[in-house]
Amino acid sequence: MHTITRISEERRKEALDLSMYAFQYKVKEEDIPEKLKHYSCQEIYGIFKEDELAAKMHLLNHEVLLQGKTYKMGGVASVATYPEHRRSGMVDALLKEALIIMKKKGQTLSYLHPFKISFYRKYGWEVFSSLKKVTLKGSDLRPLPSAPGRIVRYKKETHPAEANEVYEKFALKYGGMLIRTPYWWDYSVYSDYTLAMYYDTNGHAGGYAIYKVSDKLIDVQEYVSLHFEAARAIWNFICQHDSMVEKAEIITSIHDPFPYYLSQPKVETSFNPYFMARIVDAEKFLSQYTFNTLEKNLVITITDQAAEWNNRTYVISNEEVTALNEEERGHEAEAEGISLSINALTAVLLGAQKADVLAEVGQIAGTPEAISAFHMAVPDIKPFFYDFF
Template identity: 45%
Template sequence: MLLRKLSESEYIEAINLSMYAFQYNVPETDIPARQELLKKHTIFGIWEEQNLAAKLHIIPLKVQINGIDWEMGGIAGVATYPEFRRKGYVSSLIKHALSEMNKEGQLFSFLHPFNISFYRKYGWEIFTEYKKTIINKIDLEMAGKSSGTIKRFTKKQHIKTIEKIYREYMLRYSGGLVRDSYWWKNFVYSDYQIAVYFDEASEGQGYILFKVKDNKMDVEEFAALNQEARVNLWNFICQHDSMVEEVKIITSVHDPFPFYLNQPNLKMEVFPYFMGRIVNVEKCLCQYSFLDNNENVFLHVEDHHAPWNNGSYLIADNGVRVFKEKEGSQCTNPPARGLHISINALSAIIIGYKRPMELYELGEMKGSRNDAEILERKVPLQKSFFYDFF
């Protein structure tokens, strides 16, 4: 068994494994484009003799958390051929990926789990949910008078205004992907189009990413910067009442839709979505903007698969002090002060998915209630959300 990085000439092996494991087909004519796309990935594989047995991709991306853009390693394409499963290959790849992301300065890592409990073992934690709302044709009733204009755009017609709206909209949340034009054109549009709402001053104030097919309207993104944009984008959706029997809309659980509709009694479902974890706790906490309130608290972090994170961290107004365990030392009596916290729980707090007191009540942090209340007051209030997929 050999674990190593794939060369560009071996990308076809990664593509073949993905097609087998995820049960899809890449047409022969599309293989060169797929190989070109993989040049942006770092792919590690485990080889049995001359055969690729398992693989994992790291995609270098950026995310916005607490008002700051952070380097993030996106984990994707994790796959093993069935004859090589249950040999611990994926576990080895994940641990290696954590080390590589740490070396590359990627302080966070996100992934879409096939199984939440599996990735929790390696320190990733759910950090976002999405809300799916189903609207039947009978409920497509306009929410008020329309104003401004709606313009539709395909991938080939993409404009920077859409990127500006997305960026401003996602600043309301924590954890959102920082998208460039390449990402928009290659990973957002697919076979969808975008409808942008422009106000009376011709300023873009919101958009929806949607497609209409088989008498159904699928709205994958609904990003409105104000109530005027919400109403006009909803009214645009209602204008499809002669074309569709049903509309599906994906939003953040924190988005006010459908409260402002005349008939908000609609079928809604909430789903856990992406998982995230801190890759380097020291660098993350030192760059994170805690609230200054003349209080301080110790965090004793435990991370089984990224041992460089194990240690104690004093969160104070004048910065973060780090106390790492010396190699080979054993502490028979753990520190009495502070909170003992897993990398999972800390990641959920820092990204903005859970509040410290909520996790303390759930038993995810150990220590005094007073210290938990101090941490609650030190961490800014955030709402996490993630619209993308990789």
């Protein structure tokens, strides 16, 4: 049994030392105070052995947009253990404690960036968002017909308020995107990148790119547009770097039609699993989620190896969600419903996978009628996540 404690402000440097060791990076001595200042915005939990930090994790308090609603999300980051303490159950204890903490806070969702997908799947997290990376040669940078308006460049010191307005409208097109605070824009989004904003002839912002140019490469980390006019203008701005670069890399959503509309769309394109998510509190999440209109009640039995409070049968009607206890469950409820893991439930409800597809690969059990009813009940959601922690 491991004792987990919240790491105090005085001992945050020990958490930084463990991160630098485990993730093999170095923070300059003069930058350490600033790094520790950002740690104050996180909750850091650790396991100590003989008063020395052996393992730790960071929890971040975020909110995300799904179906136009705000959901509380607990971010898990910087999970690390010194090698002499690995494979002793410390990370297992930390992740299960994280779920308890997040449930108490009312965080119905949790996100993380995995070092190994199969490891976090054991604890209920599932891949929900992938990135599309398009790599182009300098000769591929050929402009589209020009778009009226102008491009203005900003650094984080001159960050325009309309950038977040554009981002939030863009986020409504997808499911699961982060609600960014001014602190998050400054701390996490910009780094040493530049934001190029497109304004139409009326001065309305319609899209932006976050990019930097170095070593003959233009690296576009965000390509955000509210309409095709903005997408065209931003692409043409990228093309204006053709005399400066030999290559361009653009990261966007797998749902974005780019580069289809280019004159030569046959370019190197890769799709990479990026972030994982899991439902922390099934009853609360299901109660907040908007299903399509149901012809009859859905009956769902969930298995969750890491969060026992989710191991129940839920009856979902157009008006409410009811969690059945063991006595109420009975064979009849299970026979007319479906059974699935918390992983599969998360993947389906966030739009990462379709219920009928997961049934085909053995991750959802039930009668064909019950699986079809569940499939039809879930609205079309396009999951996407640009941020990192």
